Amino acid sequence: MKFSPLFWPVELKGNTIHILDETLLPQKVKYIKARNEKQALRAIKEMKTRAVGQVILVFCIFLLVLKKNRKKKDIKPVLFKLADTINTVRPTLSFKYLTDMVLGWLIAGAPLEKSILGFLEVLKNKRIEQAESASAFLADGDAILTHCNISGQMPLIGQFARKQKKNVKFFVTETRPYLQGSRLTAWELQETGLDVTIISDNMVAEVMKEGKISKVIVGADNLAQNGDIANKIGTYQIAILARHFNLPFYVLCPPQSAAKTGKDIAIEIRPDKELLEYQGLKLAPKGVKGYYPAFDVTPDNLITQHIYLEIGGKI
């Protein structure tokens, strides 16, 4: 099994967190070196890392702060404050359930560093299992449409399918404005030797109508308790289109968040500059405004099958 660098894009080495800079992909595979929590959180805010990278990073920040405060008598106030800071970085992503997990171990008196490292190990293995579960839904000859990027899980799905002697190919929406689809997913699929074709976000209905797609698989940034999910902007309309064309729509889910339904998930509105410019190139006339909701909610009733991340427990 070949792993994409996106599958596990963050790591603590000594007193430095190495963060894969996803904004430079696919041209450069380069790691940001964060030496403190401030630098690390900036990488989240600026979307240098995203999806599972952010989850791993949250834990690495705790590990780093623990290391740096080894001699401190009472670490609790430091960690509680840190949790508060982390929780507010990006509204749609439920970092709180991650920080609550750490604080829970802290309160319970568990060995913190060991608990975190153990959790990360479980997360890694469960993500591989989740990709394998997804591959079981595929049939020989399938053409899978995906959107955005599921942090290295799509190449695993493709490789599991190959092991099962199923020949599958992939269509990827470019996923404006950040182009995770072309820059990340198409790249990691190609690097794994899988067949991938890029389309722009407005071609979904046409390729579905042409019979080029048999299934849709996307990831999710937030799973509410009623089965609604929040994922990268554009997911919702693909789900509506999949229903229109009677195509199954599968979601690789993160652990359930505290949100009861999708209505409880705040949608992050990002600066319109990120939509109106690309790598310094102006894409729109001066002075025109844009609107950039970074996520949308796909209701449970449009989802054919949730593929859960079976970490167990109430996280």
Next chain:
Amino acid sequence: MKFSPLFWPVELKGNTIHILDETLLPQKVKYIKARNEKQALRAIKEMKTRAVGQVILVFCIFLLVLKKNRKKKDIKPVLFKLADTINTVRPTLSFKYLTDMVLGWLIAGAPLEKSILGFLEVLKNKRIEQAESASAFLADGDAILTHCNISGQMPLIGQFARKQKKNVKFFVTETRPYLQGSRLTAWELQETGLDVTIISDNMVAEVMKEGKISKVIVGADNLAQNGDIANKIGTYQIAILARHFNLPFYVLCPPQSAAKTGKDIAIEIRPDKELLEYQGLKLAPKGVKGYYPAFDVTPDNLITQHIYLEIGGKI
């Protein structure tokens, strides 16, 4: 009434056709000077001009060739050959009904130059009337979503609405990969003092769900006899989404083509390079392929109201 340069982007001056280079907008308002039919047709192929610009250009090419061949005894073979060449430039656009019109006048022995100039004058006026008809469907407070660019008619619709004391605003999809929405429509609406917001093509369902859109108005490149239309890629899925959210979907139509239904309209597949690069900037990893159908067909049953171009006769 203020006219966008896009409303009438092509003109014959002396022996030179001036063609607004839409690829340079909104940064530069610059005209290509075509001195023969070859240069003019290249502007169509490279999408330097599009939509109504191509229609006007076809007639201007005939005017230019007529001028240059004034001394020729039998102009017929030249014009028949020219018509053949023009007909094959872009598959989805029905240039044939334009060239047939000219050949029809020729065969009927009508004064060719006068007929063409007369037709262009009618076309100009009817397009203004069409925009006025569209404005009649709007209500005070409407927020109109549009896609791609309808060659200067959207600013007219906005101005007619303003005259009717209706306050309307606009949302424009950026329209990848050519960005006609941000570069052209947002620009001409802003220049006319109308309220416009850019979204990316994957935000349509979300802004509709948020209640930000009340109506959709798009143009069309081809109107089949059963009411199906072909328009810029992405139109079809917006029509499906409009139906999902119970929003009216209006189409400003060109004259009917020879296509019986949408199935008779060939969809132009353009080079994937245009999707994978933007102004020399690589948007995708080396070697990954793309798929770029430039148009799609929206079936009649998803269209709330066709707004016809009332040129009369069988064109």
